[in-house]
Amino acid sequence: MKKLINDVDTVIADALKGIELSDENVRVDHENRVIHRVEKTREGKVAIISGGGSGHEPLHGGFVGVGMLDAACAGQMFTSPTPDQMLAATTDADAGAGVLHIVKNYTGDVMNFEMAGEMAADSGIRVETVVVADDVAVQDSLYTAGRRGVGLTVLLEKIVGAAAEEGRDLDGVLAIAQKVNDNGRSMGMALTSCTVPAAGKPTFDLPEDEMEIGVGIHGEPGRHREPLATAKEIAKQLVEPILHDHDFRGPAIVMVNGMGATPLIELYLMYGEVKALLEEAGVEVVRNLVGNYITSLDMAGCSVTLLRADDEILGLWDAPVKTAGLRWGL
Numbered sequence: 477m478k479k480l481i482n483d484v485d486t487v488i489a490d491a492l493k494g495i496e497l498s499d500e501n502v503r504v505d506h507e508n509r510v511i512h513r514v515e516k517t518r519e520g521k522v523a524i525i526s527g528g529g530s531g532h533e534p535l536h537g538g539f540v541g542v543g544m545l546d547a548a549c550a551g552q553m554f555t556s557p558t559p560d561q562m563l564a565a566t567t568d569a570d571a572g573a574g575v576l577h578i579v580k581n582y583t584g585d586v587m588n589f590e591m592a593g594e595m596a597a598d599s600g601i602r603v604e605t606v607v608v609a610d611d612v613a614v615q616d617s618l619y620t621a622g623r624r625g626v627g628l629t630v631l632l633e634k635i636v637g638a639a640a641e642e643g644r645d646l647d648g649v650l651a652i653a654q655k656v657n658d659n660g661r662s663m664g665m666a667l668t669s670c671t672v673p674a675a676g677k678p679t680f681d682l683p684e685d686e687m688e689i690g691v692g693i694h695g696e697p698g699r700h701r702e703p704l705a706t707a708k709e710i711a712k713q714l715v716e717p718i719l720h721d722h723d724f725r726g727p728a729i730v731m732v733n734g735m736g737a738t739p740l741i742e743l744y745l746m747y748g749e750v751k752a753l754l755e756e757a758g759v760e761v762v763r764n765l766v767g768n769y770i771t772s773l774d775m776a777g778c779s780v781t782l783l784r785a786d787d788e789i790l791g792l793w794d795a796p797v798k799t800a801g802l803r804w805g806l
Contacts, residue, residue: 477676484673488530488550492537499800501541508564509550509557511537516571517546522640522649523569526578526633527562528585529554531672532693534801535630535770542806543797544637545578553672553773554694556584562592566601574602574646576653578633580625581609604646606653608632610662610781612721613690613698624692627733627781628660630769631793634802638795652792656783661722663714664779665698666691666735670772689713693735693772707742711749714780715757724784725758729793731781732764736771738778743767746778754782763793769801 481487488509495511496504503514510527517523526536527549536548547565549557566575575596579589586607593603608625615623636653644652666688669678679695682688687705690698705713718724732747734740747766754761762785770779783789796805 477671477673479673481673484676487673488552491530492550495537501798501800502537505564505568508561510547510561510565510568511540511550512547512565512568513540513542517569519571520573520643521571522573522644522646523547523566523571523575524578524633524637524640524649525549525562525565525569525575526629527551527557527565528580528582529556529694531773532770534768536633538801539630539633539799541797541799543641543795544633544799544802553674556582556588559588559591559595562589563595566592566596566603567599570601574604576636576640576646576649577603577605578629578636578653579605579607580629581607581622582625583621602646604650606632606650606657608657610657610660611692612661612663612717613692624696626664626693627662627731627770627779628656628783630733630765631660631729631731631781631783632656634797635789635792637797638792641795652788656789659722659784660781661718662779662781663717664691664693664735664777665689665710665714666775666777667704668737668776670695670736670775672773691777693770695772695775707745708749711746711753715750715753718780718782719757719759722784724754724782727760727762727785727790728754729763729783729785729789730754730761731769732766733770733779733781734768735775735777735779736768737774737776740767743778750780762790
């Protein structure tokens with residue numbers, strides 16, 4: 477294992493120090509491992525909070541800032557944050573209008589965020605939750621009941637963050653969150669495994685001439701393993717299950733996301749193949765993201781996320797955002 481680290485036990489703590497030093501728009505609660513906006517949530521604004529296991533950067537901490545999250549909790553590597561972390565984030569961010577928790581559908585995340593929400597409610601804070609479940613690869617996995625929450629999380633945090641920024645109340649923010657959740661789907665693949673520092677070896681064995689279709693962001697098994705194919709063939713295997721699962725004809729936002737170790741030149745190449753397939757199917761790509769937004773440490777591979785977009789969703793997508801991971805309009 478070759479990693480730019482000091483010690484496997486201090487990777488996350490050391491990284492959080494670097495995040496705080498590199499981004500003037502955030503402050504870090506190092507005791508609770510929570511990344512906050514540098515300025516407190518303005519009075520009357522709904523606070524948007526997310527989080528999850530570390531190793532998926534820039535998700536979630538890289539999306540803390542104007543137009544997206546108010547705070548993000550950093551769990552251990554590929555492990556849910558604790559309820560106490562989430563409660564600390566919720567209490568700090570609440571500005572009297574309530575808090576929305578954005579949770580990827582993994583059993584530990586859902587359980588711990590639920591416990592934090594209950595504790596916050598006991599102290600008088602109204603908390604609502606949206607559970608992202610967009611992965612069409614598998615219905616149930618090693619860590620979930622139902623579909624996994626993956627790439628749509630990025631799009632949802634942007635759109636919901638904009639809705640809160642413009643002053644919508646908690647019910648209104650929750651409604652747009654559910655709308656995005658209902659209309660987004662994702663599918664991923666891997667060319668290599670990832671290596672968790674504490675393990676010191678790849679999470680799974682994937683021969684040089686094979687690929688995993690439908691892999692999860694923690695290295696969970698996908699639909700099947702098969703011989704390595706061309707980019708055009710891989711794009712088809714990712715796009716077709718998404719289109720089969722939901723009607724995306726009309727305007728859509730598309731994200732081609734890298735898993736952490738895939739060069740941008742390959743991601744752009746994949747985007748060209750994906751866009752051609754979508755156009756053939758009657759999908760109008762009106763906005764796109766290409767790059768590393770929800771990663772799996774050093775895994776090579778990519779995922780495709782589609783979101784059916786109406787005028788409301790596009791307006792919120794285009795709204796200004798200023799975070800380390802996404803920035804436009806400011």
